[in-house]
Amino acid sequence: xxxxxxxxxxxxxxxxxxxxxxxxxxxxxxxxxxxxxxxxxxxxxxxxxxxxxxxxxxxxxxxxxxxxxxxxxxxxxxxxxxxxxxxxxxxxxxxxxxxxxxxxxxxxxxxxxxxxxxxxxxxxxxxxxxxxxxxxxxxxxxxxxxxxxxxxxxxxxxxxxxxxxxxxxxxxxxxxxxxxxxxxxxxxxxxxxxxxxxxxxxxxxxxxxxxxxxxxxxxxxxxxxxxxxxxxxxxxxxxxxxxx
Amino acid sequence: xxxxxxxxxxxxxxxxxxxxxxxxxxxxxxxxxxxxxxxxxxxxxxxxxxxxxxxxxxxxxxxxxxxxxxxxxxxxxxxxxxxxxxxxxxxxxxxxx
Numbered sequence: 001x002x003x004x005x006x007x008x009x010x011x012x013x014x015x016x017x018x019x020x021x022x023x024x025x026x027x028x029x030x031x032x033x034x035x036x037x038x039x040x041x042x043x044x045x046x047x048x049x050x051x052x053x054x055x056x057x058x059x060x061x062x063x064x065x066x067x068x069x070x071x072x073x074x075x076x077x078x079x080x081x082x083x084x085x086x087x088x089x090x091x092x093x094x095x096x097x098x099x100x101x102x103x104x105x106x107x108x109x110x111x112x113x114x115x116x117x118x119x120x121x122x123x124x125x126x127x128x129x130x131x132x133x134x135x136x137x138x139x140x141x142x143x144x145x146x147x148x149x150x151x152x153x154x155x156x157x158x159x160x161x162x163x164x165x166x167x168x169x170x171x172x173x174x175x176x177x178x179x180x181x182x183x184x185x186x187x188x189x190x191x192x193x194x195x196x197x198x199x200x201x202x203x204x205x206x207x208x209x210x211x212x213x214x215x216x217x218x219x220x221x222x223x224x225x226x227x228x229x230x231x232x233x234x235x236x237x238x239x240x241x242x243x244x
Numbered sequence: 245x246x247x248x249x250x251x252x253x254x255x256x257x258x259x260x261x262x263x264x265x266x267x268x269x270x271x272x273x274x275x276x277x278x279x280x281x282x283x284x285x286x287x288x289x290x291x292x293x294x295x296x297x298x299x300x301x302x303x304x305x306x307x308x309x310x311x312x313x314x315x316x317x318x319x320x321x322x323x324x325x326x327x328x329x330x331x332x333x334x335x336x337x338x339x340x341x
Binding site: 062 | 281289292
């Protein structure tokens with residue numbers, strides 16, 4: 001039986017839909033099923049030109065058709081078993097895994113934000129109150145006040161801290177942040193790993209993590225990749241702030 | 245097998261359309277106004293129940309020059325079942341007339 005004629009006549013999208021629905025059929029029974037659908041489409045296109053608009057709706061009917069046949073002929077479990085033994089199984093599993101991960105992470109939202117969004121270009125995490133790579137770097141309140149008062153590079157500083165609170169019998173990580181930090185976190189695509197953001201006055205956070213926004217037109221350059229103590233890194237990083 | 249099949253009005257409509265000579269899948273869709281997602285699964289169930297048989301139409305191919313189409317025809321038990329359906333759904337018989 002010659003199916004070349006049908007393949008040439010049918011739009012690519014319809015052929016793809018039929019191929020996708022046909023994947024539900026076992027390989028041995030697939031070609032006859034596809035031939036039936038192709039032949040119906042071919043005859044309809046040949047007879048009525050206005051039919052092209054209805055094509056899509058009809059092509060989607062191939063899915064319930066293939067599903068009913070799948071349940072009648074070999075069963076879903078058997079088809080999955082056979083599909084897992086096929087050569088394309090690793091690729092299908094990879095696509096499924098990526099799809100599920102994409103759905104669960106809102107389309108890799110955090111990763112996309114880190115890579116694609118430029119909103120945080122002027123934001124600098126000066127220090128953080130949570131352990132990172134074996135240690136945490138906290139800055140005394142007086143040091144932050146000194147930066148804000150004398151620095152020519154920082155437009156806004158925010159102080160924040162993480163605390164573990166018990167709410168309704170469960171340990172909940174809560175981020176206490178002053179007004180500046182809350183404002184800066186609202187701009188940042190990535191936020192601390194806590195469920196709640198609690199506004200706190202700056203005085204209540206004497207020893208905390210610090211987040212800063214540089215003044216307009218400034219760029220934070222990457223420090224040298226040499227191993228230094230955290231404090232030295234911060235001082236070096238701030239001194240490397242340069243004008244555009 | 246046919247006794248265990250619970251035939252609906254839709255299935256009856258499809259059986260009746262086939263007896264009227266409209267035996268291709270898309271012709272049944274055009275005639276009944278049902279969607280392809282309803283007609284084809286119903287045809288598969290009817291065929292599995294032995295009420296309908298499908299065959300490839302090779303003669304039509306020679307005339308049209310296109311690929312052979314599959315057509316459906318009622319089996320004797322399908323015709324019996326359609327008569328039962330006429331009793332159950334009187335409107336079905338009236339639409340046939």
